Amino acid sequence: MSEANRPASTPREHGSSTASDGPRHIVVLNWRDVWHPEGGGSELYVSEVNRRLQASGHRVTVFCARYDDAAAQEVRDGVRYVRRGGHLTVYLWAALLLTLARVGVGSFRGVDRVLEVQNGMPFLARLFSAAPVTVLVHHVHREQWSIFGPLVARFGWFMESRVAVRVNRGLRYIAVSEVTRSELVDLGVTAGDIDIAWNGAPAMPDFAAEPTSPTPHLVVVARLVPHKRVEHAMETVALLRSRHPGLRLTVMGSGWWQDQLLARRAALGLDDRVTFAGHVSEEEKYRLLSTAWVHLLPSLKEGWGLAIIEAAQVGVPSVAYSAAGGVSESILDGVTGLLAGEETPSALAAQVDRLLTDQDERRTLGEKAQIRATELTWDATTERVARALALSR
16 A cells, blocks of 8 residues: 555554643534534544544534534533534634633633634634644635635635635644645645544444345435536436446435436436435445445545545445545555546546446455455544644644
8 A cells, every 4th residue: 555545543653642641622613513414524524533532531622603403502422512603604703712712711711722624714713712723624625616606716715725824834734635735735834734634434334235236336425516526427327328228326415406416317318317315324325335336426626535435345446536636545546446537427437337347347446445444443543633733833
């Protein structure tokens, strides 16, 4: 395995930085939590790390936006969740609560460390907090800002690429892949200030595994939003249906882009081949994955691509675009899956066709993907995050 794709070091290799520092009150700023209707792999990453930090003796407070039916404050698995504001005002609330903590009042009082999760728009916690700040970045959002229109895109990219880099200069950063680290360096972040903490593999639930489908079955696991480009998966089916008559696609996930995707399905004449399963349980997700021949992730950008590892856990190889960020690390091209060099449905379809046609290669890639998934653990990820928090300045 190449150094770029090597999983994070285990606690045995480096020892625990958290133990030497003693218990801390860690405030985690993340615009969404794992239960948010738009939550995804980024939120799962933070949730897994938070639970382990708390279990190791730290006090963890997560601050995020509020949403329908969400409590303003609650404790889950020992982690306290404080929710205020919406998609934009959550940043103002965070600034207020960090400022109040400086005089010993409010939800963040007694904070020792701040972990700022920068999902495009920064919290700029350094300007308001007296405690050391560490910045966690899943990926740079250069390409994704365009979906919000030209004005918001210019402002968002300015905040991410200019303001955040200048304000956070000298802080510890955590990137979830070497690709993300390279993108941060391109923006002006010092390479030596960036630690890598790869994603772990999700804990698989008890589920009733089913045999692989007798006919070609593709799956997509993604939020239904424009930058996930689920339409590329549907266009792949349209391109390959004559070569593989029984070919079908199941899309697991929900989101505000669903109506547009349903319209595209109808326009392609795929109503009988593409199924939108909606938001499914963990058990159902793994059951459907276990029946698949190939998993597709046609996203514009991913920091890592957690669904790739979920598919790997049941021996299913993935196909994605090589230019889509961290997928070039979560997929070892030609070993655990395939990467398409061009970001077009035809290029994606060519790689999918290769695996649908060659059963031996498909099985070999799936087996190697499954082995690699066992090497990725959340304990190792948390150790990397804990070390970065201890080094913050």
